[in-house]
Amino acid sequence: MTARRCLAVMExxxxxxxxxxxxxxxxxxxxxxPAGREKIDICFRTLLAGYAETCQDCSRTCEGGLLPQGGCPWEAVLYCMATGGFPGASRDPHSVESPA
Structure with missing residues (x-):
């Protein structure tokens, strides 16, 4: 789809x-x-909710003793990414897995 056609559809x-x-x-x-802004806001809220869920999952991983005590949250995120601890995550950056 061309940019012009994409804009026409959005219009x-x-x-x-x-x-x-x-x-x-x-x-x-x-x-x-205004309707477009509302749709964008909904998308961002959905993305932020997913991010919050991911952070909670990593926090549970850290609290579960899988990371050294006192490890920072970013270490938890990296740990989850490296081990495939996120739903739909993979160690292979080129693979595409559908979320469960």
């Missing part, structure tokens, strides 16, 4: 609106509509 769904650039008639400015 049809009232996610974005296009306006001519007042300083350069060759350009088109694109901005989120």
């Amino acid at each position: 049809e769904q009232e996610i974005v609106e296009r306006m001519p650039d007042p300083s350069d008639k060759r350009c088109i400015n694109v901005r989120l509509t």
Whole structure:
């Protein structure tokens, strides 16, 4: 799908609106509509919820004694990533696993 077609679809769904650039008639400015902003907010909340769940999983791993006492949370994240401790995670950066 071309960028132009992608924008047309988003415009049809009232996610974005296009306006001519007042300083350069060759350009088109694109901005989120209020409905588009709401959809973006929902996406970010979903991503943050997933991140929070991941942090909790790593915290439980750390509390379970799998990391040295006093290890920092980032060590827990790296440990979980390295051991495949995240749901859908893999040690192979090129593999794609579907979440359970």
